[in-house]
Amino acid sequence: MRRFARFIPKPGVVLDLACGSGRHSRYLASLDYSILAVDQDLSLLGACTDGQITPQQFDLELDSWPLAGGLFDGIVVTNYLYRPHLDQLPMMLNEGGVLIYETFAQGNEKFGKPSNPNFLLKTGELLALASRHELKVLAYEDIYLDHPKPAMMQRICAVKGNLKGRIPLQFQG
Numbered sequence: 001m002r003r004f005a006r007f008i009p010k011p012g013v014v015l016d017l018a019c020g021s022g023r024h025s026r027y028l029a030s031l032d033y034s035i036l037a038v039d040q041d042l043s044l045l046g047a048c049t050d051g052q053i054t055p056q057q058f059d060l061e062l063d064s065w066p067l068a069g070g071l072f073d074g075i076v077v078t079n080y081l082y083r084p085h086l087d088q089l090p091m092m093l094n095e096g097g098v099l100i101y102e103t104f105a106q107g108n109e110k111f112g113k114p115s116n117p118n119f120l121l122k123t124g125e126l127l128a129l130a131s132r133h134e135l136k137v138l139a140y141e142d143i144y145l146d147h148p149k150p151a152m153m154q155r156i157c158a159v160k161g162n163l164k165g166r167i168p169l170q171f172q173g
């Protein structure tokens, strides 16, 4: 996530979906973004004294999408998948907005949990999501990781529209 956070337009509002303890929210706040940190259980987020982080308790797996109409400059999702609402995410990006998504992928069942196919991305699934919504893919991996524990992970960084003027120095030719 940290590798790609810098692509998110500034000043910007970022959705940290299924934020858990808020590790990404806090990092993004340190980069001066405003964060909407959403989870069904905000207890791990703790007392959020950082004024840049707005906690919001929602069940993200109801039939109706609780964030309908929301627009963000960045959306970050890690270690969470609820496939029925996956296509909501690109629709909530502003022009130039960045989707950063990383979670377990098919094959992870060999290493333990999650092993339920509902929680595992299929081969190419995040690429297909980007393609359906005409997002430009900046980076994509579908790989085995041995740290922090053996796992199959899929991750993508994709942008709606273009990134003109926001290419970090090390990516410039």
Ligand SMILES: C[S@@+](CC[C@H](N)C(=O)[O-])C[C@H]1O[C@@H](n2cnc3c(N)ncnc32)[C@H](O)[C@@H]1O
Pocket: 017, 018, 019, 020, 021, 022, 023, 038, 039, 040, 041, 058, 059, 060, 061, 077, 078, 079, 080
């Ligand atoms: C494995 S944690 C990941 C937390 C965080 N994204 C991270 O990587 O540190 C999964 C999170 O999804 C949240 N979650 C699970 N089901 C949910 C639901 N139906 N609605 C909202 N959040 C949910 C859990 O409360 C938990 O915080």
